[in-house]
Amino acid sequence: MFSSSPSSGSEQEYPEVQTLRNIQSNIQEERDYIAIDRCIAELDEEEVELVHEEEVGNVVKELKVNKSKEELQQWPDFIQDRIQLFDKLMAKHKEEIASKTSQPIKIALGDGKILEGESWKTTPLQIAEKISHGLADQAVIAKVNDELWDLDRPFEGDATLKILKFDDDEGKAVFWHSSAHILGEAVERYCGAHLCYDRPIVDGFYCDMFYSNLTIDQKDIKKLEEIAKCAVKDKQPFERLEMSKADLLEMFKYNEFKCRIINEKVKTDKTTVYRCGPLIDLCRGPHVRHTGKVKALAVTKCSSSYWEGNAAKESLQRIYGISFPDPKQLKEWQKLQEEAAENVTFDS
Template identity: 30%
Template sequence: MARMSVRLPDGSSIDVDEGATVADVARAIGPRLAQAALAGRVNGRLVDVDAPVHDGDEVAIVTERDPEALSVLRHSAAHVMAEAVKDLFPTVRFGIGPSIEDGFYYDFDVERPFTPEDLAAIEERMREIVAEEKPFERAVLDRLEARDAFEGQPYKQELIAELPEGEPISVYTQGSFTDLCRGPHVPHTGWIKAFKLMKVAGAYWRGDSSRPMLQRIYGTAWFSEKDLAAYLERLEEAERRDHRKLGRELDLFSFHEVAGAGLPVYHPKGARILRILQEWLRGVLYERGYVEAITPHIYKADVWKISGHYDFYRENMYFFEVDEGDGRINEYGVKPMNCPGHVLIYANDVRSYRDLPMRIFEFGTVYRHEMSGVVHGLMRARGFTQDDAHIFCMPEQVHDEVVAMLDLVDYVLKDVFGFEYSAEISTRPEKSIGDDAMWEHATRALMSACDAHGLPYQINEGDGAFYGPKIDIKLKDAIGRTWQCSTIQVDFNFPSRFGLAYRTADNAEAVPFMLHRTILGSMERFLGILIEHYAGAFPTWLAPVQAVLVPIADRHLPYCETVAATLRRAGVRAEVYAENEPMRIKIAKAQQQKVPYMLVVGDREVEAGTVGVRERSAGDLGAMGIDSFVERVAAEHP
């Protein structure tokens, strides 16, 4: 038989028979690799192990160590779940079943909602299918064959009708179940050993509220029972840290039907945390050459028409009409972002190159219309405050300004809060404005700034904003979850749309670049992240109450009140637990409220002019003078 050569990721080559598959390449490399192969990558494209290879192809063998391996496993698990549902509910009509972060789901149209008992039965049937080690077999159909294969399945028929003419239509079959699918899949169902069905939720077909409501079953799958157990443990920990639960327990905020979905009401302690964050960050920004602005919450619709939001973002905004009282009726829009106000400040005067860069920041509250189904506590709210800033600068200043922003990100996220983070640069999307030179300059500036800062980054092709490329910063919390907070964007849209200009050194007129940036992002979301990251036990400098005085007896109350007043004057947030309760109850209450310090006062402390200091995690620290305690608290501030 004729032979051919394929290239391996390390640059070497290996000869295999003509007509060989990815699995054959794995076997030629070694038996252990052949046994571990769950998929392949041919010329960069993910394929099944039985996909053919050709002379000169670059072939990589995908094992469970590959970053994409779990996605393949979970997609296969979704197919097994669909087969189990078909076996138990023969009249089911199928939607789609992709892999998602940490798991998979499948949408089903069934006669009645699934019950917990149904999930248990589906999971048991899945285990039987897995034990049978049914191979996943791929076939390519023409359009007529595909329609016949999915007769009686309207959602699949709709997907088939939307495929471009001439595009191959692939299906996968395991056992008696066939599904419309691009693949790839693991070699057989036996690979799916560690899985669990998690919950059922309603989901509109194609996310459209005018379409049928389907039943979506979520599941998770891992390569080992150990990994599955660790994931379930992380879920339990995440539930314990849920900011909505801790927000109630710590009396930070609440939500009310009369306010509408996604609009938090901050209680005194929650409001205090937000103000502490803002006051601290305000000082940091002033030191770094920023100036602060306060801009309106509403603008006439004309502003949003110039900016482009009226045409491209209207469904996410709140518009209303106002009778001006002089025969005119004007349309206004509530701001979904703070950009227009900062543009108006820039445009209010003649600017020259000597005025640039001009750095304007604002803790601006914005409102965006989110569907009630996606609103999630503080993490996704309809009203939120951004630590927003806009930098107006010359093209040659973009690099240095972005480096300065990355320095700020590093200080805030890593040095102050202890987060690890990663970066992603999103490049020009298919639908965009601006000439190639502007995009090239801006994208290179972002890349070179990351390089200069020593920040590794991934490229997210085509995911930039329509007006410019951006850097997204994703932080990792205490239990390994990632969150996007900081964003740095280059904008060609606003300056040109609003006619912004500056005089160059040659006395010519030029359009400035505009950089959008947030560090914390949504203050609401960042507070939610902090609550879950710290499990409610805020660092001392950020805690709404830093110390509580606990009198052992009523006769110690006057001294406690005096000490509390002294601490407050020194900037320590202190309260007195004056209730007629045993000391152990008061200490337990302070622990439950996660107060950093409990200051116990008895006869000895009154006589010595001290307090007995107890730290929430370290326990008893012994007697301490008031001044010494104030110094200790002050030392914990960034």
């Protein structure tokens, strides 16, 4: 991803490209010239768009994303409206956290070892890194006092800690839940559909959406995957924010289905949303640290469903997917699916 936009000159090149051309003009070896040519070509092919810019205090916050040719040129207005409200409330939340008094705490590990930390500052990820860099890298989610907990969310007091990987059932469920959010982001960027529910299932995840009278089918699968890959490439952090019911209804006023959930199922004064890139969704979480943890993702099929599973209510579209932290795992899974399909054909 580029750090700046193209210059206004006749060539419309990024500063990074101009720098490479200057280096190229001063070298003698043909192989080095060709290598730089390839780098320039790769940079020129990558499309980056400034989606949102807002001044918070004296800091200008920017959201830049890799964009796919498959997505909408102009995203729906509700995406930027959500971001503006989220940024405003997140700034207040960070001020509240910063104002809290930190106290020494003890963190008990599964092997009986006790580590020291500070409330509202020390995170499960920092503890995992103290144990080993390998553990921190493979960590999907934490379990704090038997509650699933974001790796970057600070401890609030003395706690027990367990680090879960993809091989753990709960870790796998969180990984696939986060992947469902990536798919939801791809759906919004592809067609502007209104998201309903997304869930991890036994073998992957799905995302339900409402898209008026239009249909998402097999021809759209690869396009959605391309947009999802852009989200993964950006390593968008998953950010947790507690919001009041009134703010939630304001944020999701464009989506009748989300408003139903808020009005009918949110029984507390506050509940949480999670953000990754331009997507902000009503969600209890927790999630992986960032979208880049999902190294391999495939959209597997499309089908129809109904709101709340009731055939008398609105017809929705359901998109299924599968994901893994290692591309090799996806290839193995796809091979197993092919073999299973061949066996079914042979048996019939």
